[in-house]
Amino acid sequence: MKKIVIIGANHAGTAAINTILDNYKDCEVTVFDGNSNISFLGCGMALWIGDQISGSDGLFYSSKEAMENKGAEVYMETPVGNIDFDKKLVSATTKEGTTVTKEYDRLILATGSLPIKPSIDGMDLDNVQFVKLFQNAQEVIDKLKVHEDIKHVTIVGAGYIGVELAEAFKRKGKEVRLIDVANTSLSGYYDPEFTDLMDENLRSHDIELRYGETVTKIEGNGKVERVVTDKGSYETEMVVMAIGFKPNNLLGKDHLKLFANGAYEVNKSQMTSDSDVYAIGDCATVYDNAIQDVNYIALATNAVRSGIVAAHNACGTPLESAGVQGSNGIRIWNMNMVSTGLSLTKALKHGFNAAATDFEDLQKPAFIEEDNEKVKIRIVYDLDTRRILGAQLASNYDISMGIHMFSLAIQEKLTIDKLKLLDIFFLPHFNQPYNYITMAALQAK
Ligand SMILES: Cc1cc2nc3c(=O)[nH]c(=O)nc-3n(C[C@H](O)[C@H](O)[C@H](O)COP(=O)(O)OP(=O)(O)OC[C@H]3O[C@@H](n4cnc5c(N)ncnc54)[C@H](O)[C@@H]3O)c2cc1C
Numbered sequence: 021m022k023k024i025v026i027i028g029a030n031h032a033g034t035a036a037i038n039t040i041l042d043n044y045k046d047c048e049v050t051v052f053d054g055n056s057n058i059s060f061l062g063c064g065m066a067l068w069i070g071d072q073i074s075g076s077d078g079l080f081y082s083s084k085e086a087m088e089n090k091g092a093e094v095y096m097e098t099p100v101g102n103i104d105f106d107k108k109l110v111s112a113t114t115k116e117g118t119t120v121t122k123e124y125d126r127l128i129l130a131t132g133s134l135p136i137k138p139s140i141d142g143m144d145l146d147n148v149q150f151v152k153l154f155q156n157a158q159e160v161i162d163k164l165k166v167h168e169d170i171k172h173v174t175i176v177g178a179g180y181i182g183v184e185l186a187e188a189f190k191r192k193g194k195e196v197r198l199i200d201v202a203n204t205s206l207s208g209y210y211d212p213e214f215t216d217l218m219d220e221n222l223r224s225h226d227i228e229l230r231y232g233e234t235v236t237k238i239e240g241n242g243k244v245e246r247v248v249t250d251k252g253s254y255e256t257e258m259v260v261m262a263i264g265f266k267p268n269n270l271l272g273k274d275h276l277k278l279f280a281n282g283a284y285e286v287n288k289s290q291m292t293s294d295s296d297v298y299a300i301g302d303c304a305t306v307y308d309n310a311i312q313d314v315n316y317i318a319l320a321t322n323a324v325r326s327g328i329v330a331a332h333n334a335c336g337t338p339l340e341s342a343g344v345q346g347s348n349g350i351r352i353w354n355m356n357m358v359s360t361g362l363s364l365t366k367a368l369k370h371g372f373n374a375a376a377t378d379f380e381d382l383q384k385p386a387f388i389e390e391d392n393e394k395v396k397i398r399i400v401y402d403l404d405t406r407r408i409l410g411a412q413l414a415s416n417y418d419i420s421m422g423i424h425m426f427s428l429a430i431q432e433k434l435t436i437d438k439l440k441l442l443d444i445f446f447l448p449h450f451n452q453p454y455n456y457i458t459m460a461a462l463q464a465k
């Protein structure tokens with residue numbers, strides 16, 4: 021029996037565990053997780069806080085029992101404190117204080133990420149919240165219920181979590197302020213032509229936007245009373261920190277090769293610099309097809325795929341990841357935005373001789389008078405190689421499926437010219453004969 025130990029049983033860990041248990045009967049699987057729950061979908065947090073779903077039950081898709089029923093030995097609330105990589109031993113302490121030591125043939129690290137915590141005064145005041153775990157969301161919801169004096173919430177970080185939570189708190193009837201060091205929301209994913217649309221959307225729902233400001237301290241008397249930035253001081257009763265994740269590399273940082281931000285560097289088989297150790301999900305790097313190099317992109321989708329890849333390799337079936345494009349999407353009130361690969365801003369920063377081709381039109385012919393919305397598209401490409409580097413779409417119409425084609429185009433190194441005469445079907449219920457993808461591609465220089 022091959023002994024496989026998996027540390028971390030959230031999205032990446034669960035995918036690896038299930039892949040092993042479903043496909044390899046000759047493996048002994050031991051799982052450790054420091055938390056009390058498995059597979060919490062953080063993507064549902066804003067929906068839960070904003071009362072758009074009835075509760076948190078549907079936000080889990082696996083459990084200790086489900087894994088045990090398939091044959092795994094699962095230790096919950098049992099953080100691993102030490103790994104002896106030479107002797108291949110993992111040691112953890114249970115909630116009751118017992119030490120469990122397990123030997124491994126292959127180890128899979130799925131320890132995820134931790135929210136970035138700025139070193140500023142006031143971080144330990146009451147009502148300064150982080151939003152990563154199920155328990156974090158529960159705490160926010162409980163506080164809003166109990167403390168009716170929390171009328172104003174300030175969110176630091178206008179990335180994906182910050183923007184989604186701005187809508188959620190507004191739906192809860194709170195006054196909401198969004199602060200970011202960047203000059204727009206979602207600056208890591210979209211160009212200003214798109215983020216301007218989102219900011220207009222946020223402003224029209226009375227979200228106070230404070231961009232280009234750095235929070236220098238949080239003040240209060242036991243609990244939060246105001247946030248102070250390099251440009252002003254603002255009264256508030258709750259501060260939510262959402263300024264990104266850092267990889268949780270605590271267990272392997274002194275033994276394994278690390279990426280610039282501390283993530284475990286892995287090859288396309290998810291193998292680390294120690295050939296018996298794999299790393300998956302938010303604690304590991306990805307191969308980014310847009311820049312054609314190793315990168316760090318923390319997304320649940322990457323976590324799941326990397327878990328599947330590592331599981332097969334750890335059990336002896338060679339399988340390589342196809343790489344990723346960082347495809348992502350967001351819906352705020354009725355506005356949908358999706359992107360993949362590089363924005364023009366990012367492409368230029370990476371040194372590409374990049375250009376963008378834009379087009380805006382109705383989704384369907386103008387004679388369709390109902391359920392027909394404007395769509396804005398941008399395709400980013402390399403003027404030297406003609407390779408497609410990224411795409412962005414925005415609309416009140418659900419254009420989400422459109423981005424997958426661009427994801428594949430980047431993965432397969434397609435040129436913008438190949439897109440110009442691509443066979444795209446037409447039916448007035450869906451689109452136009454001169455549809456915006458063709459039109460944007462035809463206009464490329
Ligand atoms: C609010 C929010 C919304 C999000 N929305 C989306 C979305 O819409 N789409 C998307 O693709 N992504 C989204 N993400 C990102 C996504 O949740 C992460 O990319 C994903 O959780 C990564 O999964 P993971 O299993 O690698 O790591 P994690 O989810 O961080 O899990 C790591 C696990 O390891 C355990 N662990 C850590 N250290 C130890 C130890 N020493 N011993 C034992 N166990 C340990 C932890 O308890 C945890 O269970 C969102 C994240 C948040 C917070």
Ligand SMILES: NC(=O)C1=CN([C@@H]2O[C@H](COP(=O)(O)OP(=O)(O)OC[C@H]3O[C@@H](n4cnc5c(N)ncnc54)[C@H](O)[C@@H]3O)[C@@H](O)[C@H]2O)C=CC1
Pocket residue numbers: 063138176177178179180181182184199200201202205206207208233234235262263264265317318319348349350
């Ligand atoms: N829809 C989706 O796909 C979602 C994905 N996620 C993923 O989860 C991860 C974490 O999300 P976020 O925390 O929102 O990270 P993020 O990277 O999306 O956004 C962080 C934001 O914080 C800002 N920032 C950084 N330092 C700051 C500081 N000191 N003060 C003020 N602002 C600062 C950045 O400019 C950026 O806008 C990301 O990888 C994200 O992609 C999260 C939610 C939804």
